[in-house]
Amino acid sequence: MLRTGKLLLTFGCLLAAGLAFAAKPLRINGSTTVNPVVAEAAEILRAERGLTIHVDTQGGSSGGIAALGDGRAEIAMISRPLEDEDRTRYPKAHFQPIRIGSDAVALVVSRDVWVGGVHSLSKAEVQGIYEGRIRSWRELGGSERRIVFFNKEPGRGTWEVFAHWAYGDPQKAPLVNLPEVGANEEALNKVASTQGAISQLSSSWADGKRVFALGIKKEDGKVVQPALTAVRDGSYPLARPLQVVTDGPPRGESKALVDFLLSPRGQALVEKHGYLAVSGKAAAR
Amino acid sequence: MIEAAPLPAIRRRRWELTRLLSMGFASLAALAFLGMLALFAVQSLPIWRHAGMDFLLGESWFFRAQRFGVLPMVYGTLAVSAVALLTAAPLGIGAALLTAEVLPRRGRLAIKTAIELLAGIPSVVYGLLGVLLLRNWMHRLLSPWEPLSGDTLLTGGVLLGVMVLPTIMTLADDALSGIPAAQRLAARALGLNRAETAFRISLRQALPGLASAVLLGLGRALGETIAVFLVIGRQDNQWPQRLLSLQPLTGAGQTLTTKLGGSETFLAYGDLLHWGAMMGLSLVLFGVVALVNLAGARLAMRRDGRA
DSSP: OHHHHHHHHHHHHHHHHHHHHTSOOEEEEEOTTTHHHHHHHHHHHHHHHOOOEEEEOTTHHHHHHHHHHTTSOSEEEESSOOOHHHHHHSTTOOEEEEEEEEEEEEEEEEHHHHHTTOOEEEHHHHHHHHTTSOOBGGGGTSOSOBOEEEEEOTTSHHHHHHHHHHHSSGGGSOOOOOOEEOSHHHHHHHHHTSTTEEEEEEGGGOOSSSEEEOEEEOTTSOEEOOOHHHHHTTOSTTEEEEEEEEESSOOHHHHHHHHHHHSHHHHHHHHHTTOEEGGGOOOOO | OOOOSOOOHHHHHHHHHHHHHHHHHHHHHHHHHHHHHHHHHHHTHHHHHHHTTHHHHOOOOBGGGTBOOOHHHHHHHHHHHHHHHHHHHHHHHHHHHIIIIISOHHHHHHHHHHHHHHHTSOHHHHHHHIIIIIHHHHHHHTGGGOOSSSOOHHHHHHHHHHHHHHHHHHHHHHHHHTSOHHHHHHHHHTTOOHHHIIIIIIHHHTHHHHHHHHHHHHHHHHHOOHHHHHHSBOOSOOOOSSTTOSGGGGSOBOOHHHHHHSTHHHHHTTOHHHHHHHHHHHHHHHHHHHHHHHHHHHHHHHHHHHO
16 A cells, blocks of 8 residues: 555656656747757757757648647748738737748659759749649750659648749649658659659758759749849749748747747858858848 | 455554545546546537538538538548558567567567567657658659659558557557467367467467557547648648549548647637538547557457457
8 A cells, every 4th residue: 555655645746747857848849940050059959058949840831830839849940931821820929030040942753854854944944833734844855854843842831832833823723633742851852763853942052953943934034043142133033931930939949949940140141051141131022 | 355354453444544535536537538528529519510421521621611521631630540550450460479479478578569669659759750751652652643743641550550550469469468368278289280279279369459449540640640641741622532542642631630630720710610610520430549549459358358
């Protein structure tokens, strides 16, 4: 009897201690594009100020917003503008987006496509591929090979930016059945290891060795490359903001992280990962 | 109820307490099960109201058009699991025959432990191996059928087969080892050689146990997510034109679990109908897994009853 009681007591104490320990980590969730910057910033803050920070990338941008809206995270990372839809979906939350940098969504292809001679696409051509009307790279001036479109999952920031550009509104994007990819790492690997592959991916992730970023052919025939300079002067159409979002103004540890990201050291991290720092005055929407 | 010799009061009290505690925990587990079932049922109500039976029998899923049909995903789940069992069952039962019938005790334990270790590897590791190796092998192997990429139902099935192999092997070994030695001795005395004894006597006697091993392996295959997620391509609405054709296996697809594991779950948040559809998917998956596990457990019980 006594021993059982003691056992239960110990168990209870352990549980309570565990809960107390796990009490207040700063939880961050969202975009795999923003993740490298925030993860490294979190690493620095952990080492320098002893903050407990958990960074996760469940479900990309929309996953981050969902976690923030549900109170499962204090900060969401998103690689797209904050939409009205996000606000209507979580009416109780007061989302506050803070831009930490900019970036471009590129259409990336595998090496064989690039070597085959396809270096840029127009919007109409991209629509044709997306809707399955254009099936071979030959039709686009490349070699005879079927096109494999790895579509970013809807809900990912990259997909939403792409759908905005190609169809004006993600809601208007045609209903298609394409193989889907999630995180940037997955898109990168699948494109790199599949012949004839194309996908939407953050341009800084296109290494020019395994996957190659295509230029966009504008209506006047000019080709714009997804380079940071083109993001800065606003000529590249698929530019996008990289943001962190808090519920209400950032406070406490959230504020510490946000302040760090906006500080010169944080902005240096943004540039280190190939994105455009805020001070670059990007014209991206 | 077995009535033991009368216990001293203090020990009886302690026994009462033990019984109370274990009954409490058992009913807690049962409650958790029922609660989950109820949660899925209640939260999936909107989709049943919206689509009714079309949810179960529909062949297309476009959430932006509010069309929700689970059939292609059920097909994907069944196809992938079937491939997994076809890969793992012969291998697993074959390995079990070796350990239970051929090897001496020490050798049996060594091999069994090694294979059981495989079961402890996290599924994401299998998934990464699948991405790094299996995808490319499959793409090359299937090249006569011109798959678009290495992400196919077949790839997912073979990967799952590797993952359920330990489950099937170790349970099949238990079933075979459970056959009384007297049976084997009698067979040998009647002049059957070792191979005949193994195939005619042990294998046949252990049949219910082997079937339950395969079914429990299937139960694991049905619920597996991450590894399949990485190699199946996650292409919606791949409902085959001809049901018995093998062609769809060389294409990408989607299973119940990979759909639930994707980011659509996060999009569905806050949209009652879409969320209901996701919960409906969970309910369907729950039902399929429960059926298979029940059948497996039943067979296992029959085996133990006989042995």
